Amino acid sequence: MHWPLSTGRPVALFLDFDGTLADLAERPEAVRVEPGLVPLLERLQTQLDGALAIVTGRPIADIDHFLQPLRLPVAGIHGAQGRHADGRGWQLPPPPLGAVEAVVQELLTLDPGLQLERKAVALALHYRRAPHLAERCLQHLQAAVAAHPGLELLQGKCVLEVKPAGASKGHAIERFLAEPPFLGREPAFAGDDVTDEAGFDTVLRRGGQALKVGDGPTRAPHRLDTPAALHQTLAAWSHQLASRPRQGSPA
């Protein structure tokens, strides 16, 4: 499997983080970034004239922490917040999360393996270390979210996320593509989870490329097995870009 990124057209590259750039870990804070990743992303950002962004369910601050000292354009919390290439930010207003958090607090008493992650305008309930509670957590959160039209439930990998309705990775990619340095470029997005399918739909609708990392059904036409395989592909692509004239800004 490969990802034919080198189409000759200037590319705008969008990358998911967990499961795509970094291997999954037992806990969100336990993720390790491969030592070569930050220099590789920095090189690609330069080669793409800045048209590289992270599009993630994480808050922006997490990405800045994991990729320090690099500060890339980021869409965080599934598009509910973001930072453009020029540093301007956006964030949706905080939705009413109080009742949902009360339900989560009740669930947390069932097993110390359950973990709450608070993220400014969203929250996530992780059950990777308590998988037997997956169905119960889902039922409780579905009921809690149904009472609030401003909220949406996302099911990720061993996680249930409650976020502002309407925020999506697809919309976040559209925001980036509306402005330099992304404007006019062919979008390419790599992700690993069902929550990335909205981003795949956006780039495919705009004539771009979508790649799924790992297994599972997807609408992405391309696939690689692991984050390490994606690193290799990105490194090879960076190497090709280095030996060609700069892609330059689109006319």
Ligand SMILES: O=P(O)(O)OC[C@H]1O[C@H](O[C@H]2O[C@H](CO)[C@@H](O)[C@H](O)[C@H]2O)[C@H](O)[C@@H](O)[C@@H]1O
């Ligand atoms: O959109 P992403 O960048 O893929 O982020 C999705 C969620 O990733 C994190 O949770 C996932 O990764 C954890 C660390 O590997 C893992 O323990 C957990 O089971 C996964 O669901 C992150 O904690 C969430 O906030 C992100 O939304």
